[in-house]
Amino acid sequence: xxxxxxxxxxxxxxxxxxxxxxxxxxxxxxxxxxxxxxxxxxxxxxxxxxxxxxxxxxxxxxxxxxxxxxxxxxxxxxxxxxxxxxxxxxxxxxxxxxxxxxxxxxxxxxxxxxxxxxxxxxxxxxxxxxxxxxxxxxxxxxxxxxxxxxxxxxxxxxxxxxxxxxxxxxxxxxxxxxxxxxxxxxxxxxxxxxxxxxxxxxxxxxxxxxxxxxxxxxxxxxxxxxxxxxxxxxxxxxxxxxxxxxxxxxxxxxxxxxxxxxxxxxxxxxxxxxxxxxxxxxxxxxxxxxxxxxxxxxxxxxxxxxxxxxxxxxxxxxxxxxxxxxxxxxxxxxxxxxxxxxxxxxxxxxxxxxxxxxxxxxxxxxxxxxxxxxxxxxxxxxx
Ligand code: SAH
Numbered sequence: 001x002x003x004x005x006x007x008x009x010x011x012x013x014x015x016x017x018x019x020x021x022x023x024x025x026x027x028x029x030x031x032x033x034x035x036x037x038x039x040x041x042x043x044x045x046x047x048x049x050x051x052x053x054x055x056x057x058x059x060x061x062x063x064x065x066x067x068x069x070x071x072x073x074x075x076x077x078x079x080x081x082x083x084x085x086x087x088x089x090x091x092x093x094x095x096x097x098x099x100x101x102x103x104x105x106x107x108x109x110x111x112x113x114x115x116x117x118x119x120x121x122x123x124x125x126x127x128x129x130x131x132x133x134x135x136x137x138x139x140x141x142x143x144x145x146x147x148x149x150x151x152x153x154x155x156x157x158x159x160x161x162x163x164x165x166x167x168x169x170x171x172x173x174x175x176x177x178x179x180x181x182x183x184x185x186x187x188x189x190x191x192x193x194x195x196x197x198x199x200x201x202x203x204x205x206x207x208x209x210x211x212x213x214x215x216x217x218x219x220x221x222x223x224x225x226x227x228x229x230x231x232x233x234x235x236x237x238x239x240x241x242x243x244x245x246x247x248x249x250x251x252x253x254x255x256x257x258x259x260x261x262x263x264x265x266x267x268x269x270x271x272x273x274x275x276x277x278x279x280x281x282x283x284x285x286x287x288x289x290x291x292x293x294x295x296x297x298x299x300x301x302x303x304x305x306x307x308x309x310x311x312x313x314x315x316x317x318x319x320x321x322x323x324x325x326x327x328x329x330x331x332x333x334x335x336x337x338x339x340x341x342x343x344x345x346x347x348x349x350x351x352x353x354x355x356x357x358x359x360x361x362x363x364x365x366x367x368x369x370x371x372x373x374x375x376x377x378x379x380x381x382x383x
Contacts, residue, residue, distance in 0.1 A: 012071045015140025017186040043193035046151035073144040085340030092117050096134045100145040108164035113145045116172025127306040128171045136177040142184035167202045175211035209245040212253040224268040230286035267296040275312035284322045288329035297332040
């Protein structure tokens with residue numbers, strides 16, 4: 001190992017893909033298998049202390065101490081819903097935090113991750129939009145949500161692996177933070193890290209057309225598109241991004257996304273059910289016509305309320321009638337059961353709102369009481 005390397009800047013190794021780490025080690029003439037060893041320690045074993053990485057030489061460990069950090073996420077709050085859903089508030093910087101939601105299912109568990117602190121898109125029915133935009137998360141901040149959840153829960157559930165799916169349906173627009181999201185997904189899918197399969201990672205987008213094409217070129221993942229309306233008139237009101245990339249262009253991008261893929265690949269269209277806005281039988285028929293030649297399924301999301309939203313949730317009966325019209329047109333349609341509503345962890349309710357001064361004050365008082373302010377994640381070493 002070269003000892004006098006000057007070009008290496010201190011960085012958080014947690015957010016580096018295998019390729020990044022190989023390059024990082026090549027600068028000091030270390031072999032590429034060091035990257036694999038480090039990936040396994042950090043992501044599979046949950047180890048962040050170089051001294052525990054017993055297959056690295058003493059001189060390499062010393063060098064890492066001086067030149068690189070493994071910075072773990074800091075948890076500010078945890079809430080557990082009566083249905084088992086958990087929501088964590090993770091610190092981004094002194095002013096911002098993001099929310100990550102763990103959703104247990106019978107045979108698998110899904111983690112809903114954030115890609116940005118706040119969101120710039122301004123979708124009118126979404127609580128995150130009301131926060132405004134505070135910045136992109138780094139690749140390390142994105143992957144550390146999975147690191148945190150996986151290693152925290154392994155010991156509690158006494159399982160070797162806990163999370164089987166990741167969805168980018170937390171705060172932010174993932175395709176507006178493209179490079180960092182792609183790097184984090186590469187780590188999620190790496191067999192030396194979390195080994196998630198192609199269709200186990202879902203990117204949800206409001207429809208940034210050129211970035212949908214770019215994603216197709218870079219990664220084989222599932223795509224969910226927040227459609228929410230069967231025509232431009234309604235969608236312009238709900239998803240401002242539609243004025244830039246209207247529905248016809250979006251549909252073409254969806255077709256391109258799956259055209260070379262095998263037949264099992266479909267797009268998921270998300271459709272929030274808003275009372276008297278987009279939920280009429282006519283809207284359902286128009287939607288069926290719009291997407292009939294895009295291999296797809298539809299997730300109907302009953303609107304999740306938040307203070308002063310100005311919207312109401314469609315009634316169960318209206319949602320069911322809407323679903324039946326789509327089903328009758330041959331489109332697989334499911335109504336997504338809201339999860340974690342009692343802790344405001346459902347779609348569109350995430351706000352990570354420590355920037356609001358009053359709430360932040362109350363929040364930190366609460367944390368002090370629980371002696372959690374400087375809470376650091378306990379590393380669960382799990383073989
Ligand atoms: N920016 C990405 C991820 C957003 S959140 C996107 O637009 O897809 C994931 C899903 O929750 C999106 O479909 C979003 O439109 C939906 N959503 C936002 N607010 C909601 C609310 N209040 N009720 C139900 N779904 C909501």
